[in-house]
Amino acid sequence: MLTPVFRIDQTEDQILLEISAKYSKAAAADICIAENTIIFNAKPYYLRLRLSGRLEENEDEVKCTYDVDEGKFFINVKKLIPGEVFTDLDMLQKLLDTKKQPTVSNGIEVIDDDCEDYEEEEIEDWEMAQEITSEAPITEGSTYGFANLRSDIFQRLREESSELFDYLEVSTVKNAQRTEIRVLFEQEKFDEDHYLSDLFEPDYALEAAQNYKGFWENKESSLLSPDEKAVLVSMKSKSLPALDFKATIQVYSGLLELLFSYCYVKRWFGDDLEPEAATMIAKISPMLSWLDTSEYPPKALESCFRRALIFPFHRSFSLAEKSQKDAARILKHGRECVTKVLLELRTLFNRRDPFYLFNQLYIDDYITWMQTRASSENLEQLAKNAKHIKVTKGSLGLDLDMLEKAAFMVMEDGDMEENVDMTTMEEAMKQLGIQLGADGEFHSELEKELMEKTKEEGSSKVGITEL
Numbered sequence: 001m002l003t004p005v006f007r008i009d010q011t012e013d014q015i016l017l018e019i020s021a022k023y024s025k026a027a028a029a030d031i032c033i034a035e036n037t038i039i040f041n042a043k044p045y046y047l048r049l050r051l052s053g054r055l056e057e058n059e060d061e062v063k064c065t066y067d068v069d070e071g072k073f074f075i076n077v078k079k080l081i082p083g084e085v086f087t088d089l090d091m092l093q094k095l096l097d098t099k100k101q102p103t104v105s106n107g108i109e110v111i112d113d114d115c116e117d118y119e120e121e122e123i124e125d126w127e128m129a130q131e132i133t134s135e136a137p138i139t140e141g142s143t144y145g146f147a148n149l150r151s152d153i154f155q156r157l158r159e160e161s162s163e164l165f166d167y168l169e170v171s172t173v174k175n176a177q178r179t180e181i182r183v184l185f186e187q188e189k190f191d192e193d194h195y196l197s198d199l200f201e202p203d204y205a206l207e208a209a210q211n212y213k214g215f216w217e218n219k220e221s222s223l224l225s226p227d228e229k230a231v232l233v234s235m236k237s238k239s240l241p242a243l244d245f246k247a248t249i250q251v252y253s254g255l256l257e258l259l260f261s262y263c264y265v266k267r268w269f270g271d272d273l274e275p276e277a278a279t280m281i282a283k284i285s286p287m288l289s290w291l292d293t294s295e296y297p298p299k300a301l302e303s304c305f306r307r308a309l310i311f312p313f314h315r316s317f318s319l320a321e322k323s324q325k326d327a328a329r330i331l332k333h334g335r336e337c338v339t340k341v342l343l344e345l346r347t348l349f350n351r352r353d354p355f356y357l358f359n360q361l362y363i364d365d366y367i368t369w370m371q372t373r374a375s376s377e378n379l380e381q382l383a384k385n386a387k388h389i390k391v392t393k394g395s396l397g398l399d400l401d402m403l404e405k406a407a408f409m410v411m412e413d414g415d416m417e418e419n420v421d422m423t424t425m426e427e428a429m430k431q432l433g434i435q436l437g438a439d440g441e442f443h444s445e446l447e448k449e450l451m452e453k454t455k456e457e458g459s460s461k462v463g464i465t466e467l
Contacts, residue, residue, distance in 0.1 A: 001046035002156055003096070008049070013082035015055065016083020021045040023153050025356050030063060033057045042072070043353065044157055052087045052107050054080040060115065068236040075188070082175050099183050127153045141174035146240075146254075146293035146365035147247045149174065153357075154291075160354040164282065168289055178292040182303075184396065191373050196407050198315050206314045209267040215340075216330045222337035231343055238368055243378060246295075252382050253300040254287045255338070255366065256327060260304045261285040262341055263326035266316055275346070275352045281345070284310045288358055297382065306396045317393060324386065331383035335370055338379070342367050 005020040014458050017038065021029075024042035032039040056078035064077040075158040079086070088094055143151045154161055154171035154395045161168055166185055173181060198206060215221040224232070243251065261284040265277050282288040286303045294300035301324060330337050346363045349355040391401035 002044050004040075004045045004047055006047060006049075006092075008087055008095070010079075010089060013079055015048075015077045015079065015086065016272065017073075017075040017077070019045070019047060019073040019075065020071060021066075023357055023360055024071075025350075025353070026066045026068075026073075029066075030294055031062060031075060032058075033062060038075075038077060039131055040075070042073070044160060050097065051089075052096065053084045056080050063113045066075070069238050083160040085135065104113060123427050127346055136304040137301045139400070141176070142172060143175060144171065144293075144306070146369070147243055147251050148153060148293055149241065152362055153361075157354075157357075160357060163354055164291055164357070165291070166283075168374075174221070175293075179286075182286060182290045182292055183306075186306055186310055186396065191315075191404055195309055195315050195398075195400070196403070197218060199317075199404070200411075202316070205254070205268075206316060206319070208270075209314060209319055210316070212267040212270065214263065214266055214326060216326060216333060216337060219333060222330070222333045222340060224336055224340055224343075231346075232367070232371070235367065237372075239371065240365060250295060250379065251366075251369065253294040253297050254362070256284040256297050256331075256367070256382065256386055257287050257294065257300045257304055258345065258362075259327035259330055259338070260301065260320075260323050260339060261288075263330070264304075264308055264312070267319060267323060267326075268312065273348055275348070278348045278352045278355045280312055281348070282355065282358065284308050286364070297385055298391075300387070301389055302393050306398065309396070309398065309400075320391075324389070324391070326385050328387035330387055331379055334376060334379060335374060339367060339370050340369060366461070404433065 007018045009016045015038075017040075019040060021042050024045050026042065027041035027358045029040070032041075034057065036051045038047075038051070038055070058078075061078050065072070065074045066072070109397075143149070144154065158168065158409045161171060165171075167181065170178065194377060202210075258281075263281045264284055266273065268280075269277050284296070284304055284307045286292040286307065289307075292303075294303060305317070305320045307326075308323070309315045327353075330341060342363055346359050346367065349359050349363060393404075421431050
């Protein structure tokens with residue numbers, strides 16, 4: 001838990017508390033008043049202040065407001081005795097200290113070696129130690145969020161990072177290094193057997209996903225519903241900084257990632273997305289799962305295709321191709337249809353901790369940008385590009401073409417015995433320039449060279465920690 005930056009003041013009859021917690025889930029914030037103590041909890045923030053005077057404990061008398069733009073809570077608590085002056089409000093560390101335990105003795109007690117008569121001291125203070133967290137960036141050159149404008153949160157949220165990202169320390173990796181580390185991680189995770197199974201023996205659910213028709217197939221269904229419009233109205237407007245050409249291209253590339261990932265998972269789950277869908281949508285998008293922003297739309301699609309063949313339960317190249325067409329159709333329908341998808345993503349991420357953080361870092365800003373900045377001409381052009389971009393199996397770096405050829409060679413020999421299946425597969429792969437390595441996985445000559453090069457440069461590279 002993080003201790004937020006705060007400021008405290010007083011009037012004649014109230015304590016005024018201002019807490020900076022811009023990445024909290026405001027709707028789940030909890031405030032507790034007990035005698036002279038104020039406890040504030042809004043994951044991932046926790047604050048406990050012990051004051052010099054007593055407070056009114058009636059929760060109905062506590063006033064709390066939240067400023068969305070600044071990410072600040074403003075809390076007013078009544079004093080139990082109006083007019084009492086609370087002291088030391090400027091001594092922040094004293095306010096944060098835990099209860100002081102009485103000193104039993106000034107001497108040092110020596111315990112016999114056998115420890116037979118030793119009784120463990122009773123613990124009276126179970127309170128969490130607090131230290132105010134600086135909001136300054138920890139790692140230079142490491143940014144994320146909409147248009148890579150943020151750099152001040154994930155480095156301090158290890159628990160949340162372990163649930164959101166493939167690589168725990170990704171927020172400390174510089175932007176320029178993330179793609180290389182991510183691709184190596186993906187190559188290690190690729191499961192040839194799973195891919196071939198979905199290719200040659202698709203189950204009923206995969207066939208249903210292939211035939212799914214989304215709301216984007218119908219222009220009228222792509223319009224915002226009254227409830228969705230109400231959500232838009234309820235969202236407090238915020239200003240976004242001007243973006244240069246490079247940042248603008250990255251924003252459109254990230255949008256294409258979000259739409260592709262959404263469509264791929266939507267085909268899998270159907271009309272009603274379960275909370276678990278949030279995990280898979282984030283998993284397919286490298287912008288979310290690796291904080292890795294693509295510089296151009298073709299690269300964004302290529303990365304999403306690769307991840308769609310590595311992580312979801314259904315791993316189908318043809319399903320990825322259909323999802324690409326779905327994303328292009330959504331873009332063709334224009335700003336309103338794209339906003340409809342972003343609002344559904346926002347609802348989905350809010351239903352699953354800690355994925356709500358993606359809303360604060362990406363989705364909310366994308367919705368604001370879509371409503372105020374995104375050009376209709378650029379969306380139309382992106383729709384055309386998304387439709388015609390050609391992602392090939394050979395461009396994914398997974399040796400899919402050779403893997404499929406080897407599988408066909410094995411399947412053609414229908415008379416082979418079960419106990420020689422692996423040998424035959426190995427021989428077929430060897431004919432195509434792919435050999436079985438010591439790790440039990442097939443590797444092409446190019447991949448072997450890449451792995452050897454990586455080992456040689458390992459001392460200067462950032463390692464991968466598998467969760």
